[in-house]
Amino acid sequence: MSTALDIVSLVLLFLGSFFCITAGVGLIRMPDFFTRAHSASILDSMGAGLILLGLALQAPDYLVVIKLFFIFFFLLVTSLAAVHALAQAVNLLGIDPNRAKILQRLGKNQTENNKPETIEPNTTEPNTTENGHRIPD
């Protein structure tokens, strides 16, 4: 019984570690903000859930299980609310999610040097939005 619980806990911890590293790699390699928010949400839901479940199977008493459940609950509520507030703040800036990648690539090219073959967006200046807000660097 104990060894079976250990094996299940081991598998859950390894899966949680895998999702943690997936979220980290996604944060590094995703092209724009919205996809990075997506990969950060993986850590909040899958990574934290699996690791805390794997820890709960090793708990010595029920109080520890309840604490782990409350940690998971607060992480789920607060982190997803924070990511939602972030995405709403970026959305209120007027950045179209479909063109966020193009805008960011244009901004990067502007800092290096102006390459003539880059795609021009509909706005007049590539680093500002329709409302005249400037995207903070």
Add this chain to the structure above:
Amino acid sequence: MFGVAMIAILVTMLMALARSFIGPTLYDRILAINTAGTATVLFIAALGFLMGRPDFLDIALAYALINFIGTIAVLKFVKFGNLGTADPADAQSSTDQATTDQSHSTQ
């Protein structure tokens, strides 16, 4: 096996910190710091189990709440320019100022 999970969480924290350094916009940095805070909560929980002291879970619980407050505070500061004034008319006038600035910039 707690050690393996802790190493994976540490790698995730390092990647989030790298994104917070190289992030092109401010919002990428806030997102990366939020992710690093979540990974810190998991790290503290796993550390408590590794050392045989699950009392560390209380610290992890407090850290989860502080992380949320910090992220929302930074977001509010970025959006409004202050963390809230005692007089609501003050905030109203500051937003009016912002809208007039915006109308000037669009003209």
